[in-house]
Amino acid sequence: MQYKYEKEPLDYSDLASGRVFYSSPGYPAFPVRLASEIFQRCVASRETIYGDATACTLYDPCCGGAYHLSVVAYLHGKHIREIIGSDIDAKAVALAKANLGLLSIAGLDQRIGEIAKMMEQYNKDSHKDALKSAYILREKIMTLDQEHPLLTRVFQASATKSKTIMKNIKSKSVDIVFTDVPYGQHSQWQGLNSKEELSNPTWLMLDALLGILSSSSILAIVSDKRQKVSHERYQRVEKFQLGKRQVVILKPI
Ligand SMILES: C[S@@+](CC[C@H](N)C(=O)[O-])C[C@H]1O[C@@H](n2cnc3c(N)ncnc32)[C@H](O)[C@@H]1O
Secondary structure, three states, rough: OOOOOOOOOOOOHOOOOOOEOOOOOOOOOOOOOOOHHHHHHHHHHHHHHHHHOOOOOEOOOOOOOOOHHHOOOOOHHEEEEEEEEEEOOOHHHHHHHHHHHHOOHHHHHHHHHHHHHEEEEEEEOHHHHHHHHHHHHHHHHHHHHHHOOOEEEEEEEEOHHHHHHHOOOOOOEEEEEEEOOOOOOOOOOOOOOHHHHHHHHHHHHHHHHHHHHHEEEEEEEEEOOOOOOOOOEEEEEEEEOOEEEEEEEEEEE
């Protein structure tokens, strides 16, 4: 796969997981360069296919700690109006709330206070670096806020249950779905009971999402190469592979 947008690897250390953003064991962090590339491909497809370049509502139904959502917000916030995350796991939801909270000045000021306190206690270089990064992120959010404030929301739900999703998200309101579904090593699909459900969770998720998609929506599904990412109500826009991951970009028909 060739990068179309993130052609050169940049220094993303201000956005590193566990530096300013919160991390927790068992909640994998998504590569920043790839997240940025995928999001920009979605924005470009939305513009080419539908002629829609307005700021989007971005949703991840398997958000984990919302690391890639937060990173994408810092890098491409001007294209985003609202960010919604959901996950089946209550701990992931709490971590996602903490990370998406860092997209506001109040959240960042609180984080700056936490890091400053750690610096006082332990005087470590890593805390000094984190404090520097936190101020850089604060500047970015200040600039973004002047354009438009970024709304964020997190709730607990299974990505395969349309009823709970529809209770929390207005119908036809989501423009971009960007999700990194569970694939083995660090996370497994949960909440699936029958053999039939377990055989194609991604199909179930795509089915559950149909009601909330706007008329100019694009979906990017990241998974391992074994998972079949297809559904009769969606058309594939593009597919590429990078290492162990496959990325499928779709549009509803
Ligand atoms: C690969 S992780 C996502 C990590 C995320 N991209 C990030 O950058 O922080 C996949 C997530 O899917 C969640 N998950 C598993 N089964 C689910 C289900 N049925 N519905 C919603 N989320 C589920 C797991 O709890 C896990 O947090």
